[in-house]
Amino acid sequence: MNALQTLEQGITALGLSLPADAPARLLAFGQLLIKWNKVYNLTAIRDEAQVVSHHLLDSLSVLPQLDGITRLVDVGSGGGLPGVVLAICRPDLQVDSVETVQKKATFQNQAKIELKLPNFRAHHARIENWRPAYAPDAPDGIISRAFADLADFVNLTAHLAGPDTRILAMKGVYPADEIARIPQGFVLDASLPLHVPGLDAERHLIIVKRT
Helix, strand or coil, X not given: CCHHHHHHHHHHHCCCCCCCCHHHHHXXXXXXXXXHHHHHCCCCCCCHHHHHHHHHHHHHCCHHHHCCCCEEEEXXXXXXXXXXXXXXXXXXXXXXXXXXCHHHHHHHHHHHHHHCCCCEEEEECCHHHCCCCCCCCCCCEEEEECCCCHHHHHHHHHHXXXXXXXXXXXXXXCCHHHHHCCCCCEEEEEEEECCCCCCCCCCEEEEEEEC
């Protein structure tokens, strides 16, 4: 089975209905990630099969939880995960990726150009200092994938979160200790297990909202 077939099989297993060109564009992004990784060290994963399971399908596993979200901020996404993946699969979703490392933000903007993603923007900035172009409105969602401790993630993005903003932390094993330290003024809204095809590891999505 080639990488495209593995990806398509994983998309089916996740129960996702994506634009017809999404699998090919996702794989093109994965190949771009591998190509630039040789110079920019974007990820420890260099094998195409693992990029499909550990990056593309892992990022896609959160997609069903983004219903109702039209403006999403992706924090510390490195090579553009999950932001670029979500932008490919949801053309109606405006994704702003905020990345502190210049070369990683540069790669993300190159991916935007090569994949023709008008709904994706990468910003080289520290999240605690960044404001979206549509301020003072708040984003519907703020997401991170293995970015930081949950309390740090909430504290660093609190200035962006409105009363209805969902803060979504993609985690591995259930982070009970981190949940216990959610900052005052915020509360656990939901904790959902994520099942990633081809990945034999625990994944959870932790959703936090203002009280």
